[in-house]
Amino acid sequence: MISTTTPIIEGHPIEAYFGIVTGEAVVGANIFRDLFASIRDIVGGRSSSYEKVFADARATAIREMEMAAMNLGANAVVGVDLDYEVLGANNSMLMVTASGTAVRIS
Numbered sequence: 001m002i003s004t005t006t007p008i009i010e011g012h013p014i015e016a017y018f019g020i021v022t023g024e025a026v027v028g029a030n031i032f033r034d035l036f037a038s039i040r041d042i043v044g045g046r047s048s049s050y051e052k053v054f055a056d057a058r059a060t061a062i063r064e065m066e067m068a069a070m071n072l073g074a075n076a077v078v079g080v081d082l083d084y085e086v087l088g089a090n091n092s093m094l095m096v097t098a099s100g101t102a103v104r105i106s
Contacts, residue, residue: 001066002076003100009076012105018072022099023064025057028092053094058082061098074102 002009061082069077080100087093 001070001074002105003062003066003080004076004078005080007079009078009105012076014078014103015106016073016104018069018074018102018104020099021065021068021072021074021077021102022097023061023066023068024095024097025060025064026087026093026095027053027057028088028094054084054096057094057096058098061096065098065100069100069102072102074104076103076105077101078103 002012008014062080065077065080069075077100080098083097083099085095085097087095
């Protein structure tokens with residue numbers, strides 16, 4: 001499955017359009033990750049624990065979008081867009097949404 005942010009895939013004409021497909025992932029932060037991220041805010045540096053959560057959520061959302069496309073008979077997704085939102089009473093959850101157009105390419 002090819003997924004791309006571009007509207008076309010060079011060298012592969014689009015034969016059929018199947019419509020918009022999406023995938024979502026909602027993840028919660030935990031108290032230990034928050035604690036270590038707060039320490040990182042004070043002393044500086046990157047928060048690898050949060051980076052891993054973001055990367056895992058993004059991969060899950062893309063995988064779900066691609067599965068939705070495959071279920072429609074597509075072999076690619078074009079025009080992919082990734083959105084990130086913070087949810088929950090204390091902004092304690094992250095939602096990643098992947099969306100694009102499912103297509104069949106040659």
